[in-house]
Amino acid sequence: MLGPVMAALDKVEFDGAAVGDALSEVRREEMSVHPGVRRYAEHATRMYLENCSHEDEELRPVQESWIVQRVLPSVVWELYAWGRRYEAPDGGLREFRFLRLGPARERSPAEIAIAAFVAAFGTPAAWPKPWSEPFQPSGRAGAKRVRVLEVGLVDGSVKLFLDATADDVEAYFAEHGRGRIGQIATGEEVVPGFGCATCKRIAVCHGPVRVPGLLGVESGQGPLRTISVSGLRYYRTCPAQAYLRTVHLPRAYEYSAEAEMGQAVHAWLEKVHQRHQGGCGTEMMPRPGEDWSAGEWRVRSEFADLGARMLAHHVKVCPFQEAPDIDSVRLEPRLTVFDTTARAVVVAKPDLVYREEGRWVWRELKTTRKPRRHLLDPLEEFPQLALGVAMLAAGVLGPSGAGRVELEILRPSGAEIVLIDPNDPERVTTARRVLREWAGPWRADSSFEARPSQNCRWCPVSRWCPSYPGHHPEQKDDEENGAVTRTPAES
Ligand SMILES: [Zn+2]
Structure with missing residues (x-):
């Protein structure tokens, strides 16, 4: 459901399009989207841009995902989080933003830990095509400081979850994230x-x-x-x-x-x-x-x-x-x-x-x-x-x-x-x-x-x-x- 919102934000942040032009382009490209979803997507895109620009500091949007990858003999293990990414020009600070359809609210410590960990230690990588291929990370890995927050698209509300050094993130991940990943990777739990x-x-x-x-x-x-x-x-x-x-x-x-x-x-x-x-x-x-x-x-x-x-x-x-x-x-x-x-x-x-x-x-x-x-x-x-x-x-x-x-x-x-x-x-x-x-x-x-x-x-x-x-x-x-x-x- 966030597809049209992400597409419009990409055009604004990475192609330099004006909001109105970006929304018209997405409307043309995604003709089959339900008119109600389109109306929501236009509202959400404007809410995000109006409420989430940092005026006090320079953060640039990052197009690539941050990936933590381990290549093992039989399997490639990849960790990333789904949202929007920003960093300071010197790379010292990375910010990860979850998006929610409604107002911003709590996330589980495991979700926050995983997002913080990939921001603190991940390497940039383009989305693989086809999706079945592994990511090909390249460039500078990690940042000294990391922020994780959530943006509520319905009202532009922002909730900060974590603002920490890479060392603190490692400890937080060890406590809240690592165990959960083990469960997901090996789990047979079916719901x-x-x-x-x-x-x-x-x-x-x-x-x-x-x-x-x-x-x-x-x-x-x-x-x-x-x-x-x-x-x-x-x-x-x-x-x-x-x-x-x-x-x-x-x-x-x-x-x-x-x-x-x-x-x-x-x-x-x-x-x-x-x-x-x-x-x-x-x-x-x-x-x-x-x-x-x-x-x-x-x-x-x-x-x-x-x-x-x-x-x-x-x-x-x-x-x-x-x-x-x-x-x-x-x-x-x-x-x-x-x-x-x-x-x-x-x-x-x-x-x-x-x-x-x-x-x-x-x-x-x-x-x-x-x-x-x-x-x-x-x-x-x-x-x-x-x-x-x-x-x-x-x-x-x-x-x-x-x-x-x-x-x-x-x-x-x-x-x-x-x-x-x-x-x-x-x-x-x-x-x-x-x-x-x-x-x-x-x-x-x-x-x-x-x-x-x-x-x-x-x-x-x-x-x-x-x-x-x-x-x-x-x-x-x-x-x-x-x-x-x-x-x-x-x-
Ligand atoms: Zn009874």
């Missing part, structure tokens, strides 16, 4: 998820479970993509919003008070289920009339009361209440499936999965203030249930049989459980059709055009969307939908 789609090893990796045809759609030679049920919901609202979320552009705060309460209820149940798997009791729930918090979510007054009433009703439908034979409990597990037919990495996060009498149960939780009604097939209304049915039917959780998919609905007035049998062929067929209807248009889309509507008013990425119609203050907030109108925040 499948949102990174899989861009990983070159996905074809051979044993991490994600393979289920060809899970989404029921075919893809020609399109690029591998990642999707979740939330992503499909965003897509149905607006393809541009879905895309700009996928590429992690900075978002305005997007939770209404009611949505915060829903998150808090989920977090509360996750916490109590972690501690007690003998069934929830009333005494484990928030007390009525008091504000409460769970995880990062805090709820107050009216919403604290609503949430407390919902949680009190959970006690009656807690899955661990008088449960006969339960094991393999996993709270909010991240399940990653590679649909090789759709060329999609599907990431699901059920609220709870467990085995009951040797069969898998998949439970989703929904909080709502709407009264009880039975109009739609739950598989149609909640595509996450369709995904649960399709995944259980495909044996994604393991060799034990599929038990059931459950939807727990908590209301201030009561609780309800909706059961779906993943062994019923009709339910499986319906689940697959629902998934195909949700995923088909998404898989076939390659332009992700905006679909302006009243949803734009609470879209958290509208700031980057050239189709955003702007805020119309005469429109009233749609309180019934739990939506609030916000001017996109300077997040």
Whole structure:
């Protein structure tokens, strides 16, 4: 996502182009870039240049990477960091800058140690072409003093992490960097998820479970993509919003008070289920009339009361209440499936999965203030249930049989459980059709055009969307939908 920003900064810093000319050139060269990404890239480039020029000292931009290389008999070992590089004309000081899409924030000591180490001891080298070739470092290695900082591209914020001599950097690297590199170089640790789609090893990796045809759609030679049920919901609202979320552009705060309460209820149940798997009791729930918090979510007054009433009703439908034979409990597990037919990495996060009498149960939780009604097939209304049915039917959780998919609905007035049998062929067929209807248009889309509507008013990425119609203050907030109108925040 930083490609267009880096390209524009390169033209300014290494070719001497004016900012406007550099941005027009990148626009011409990268015609296929999404208009929202282009708008962000132009903003980010200007932010960087306005906030990061050193007026008090002369630093020149460095085009080559700094490489620490060890050529061993069987392997070439190379260490470098990805960001922007600067140095004093006499070479005594080198500065490395990480870039972040949002505001500058903390980095791990291992990341800082590696960036500092390559700045302090690395040799300049051009990016190898092809990439599979080793770097060919040449020129002066190292600097006496090193600075490592981060620039937040959304607002030009700068955070200094380290300003140290080469000797100090060596000690810092020995403490924080060397061990981590050993783990990365030898590691077999596999964490499948949102990174899989861009990983070159996905074809051979044993991490994600393979289920060809899970989404029921075919893809020609399109690029591998990642999707979740939330992503499909965003897509149905607006393809541009879905895309700009996928590429992690900075978002305005997007939770209404009611949505915060829903998150808090989920977090509360996750916490109590972690501690007690003998069934929830009333005494484990928030007390009525008091504000409460769970995880990062805090709820107050009216919403604290609503949430407390919902949680009190959970006690009656807690899955661990008088449960006969339960094991393999996993709270909010991240399940990653590679649909090789759709060329999609599907990431699901059920609220709870467990085995009951040797069969898998998949439970989703929904909080709502709407009264009880039975109009739609739950598989149609909640595509996450369709995904649960399709995944259980495909044996994604393991060799034990599929038990059931459950939807727990908590209301201030009561609780309800909706059961779906993943062994019923009709339910499986319906689940697959629902998934195909949700995923088909998404898989076939390659332009992700905006679909302006009243949803734009609470879209958290509208700031980057050239189709955003702007805020119309005469429109009233749609309180019934739990939506609030916000001017996109300077997040
Ligand atoms: Zn419970």
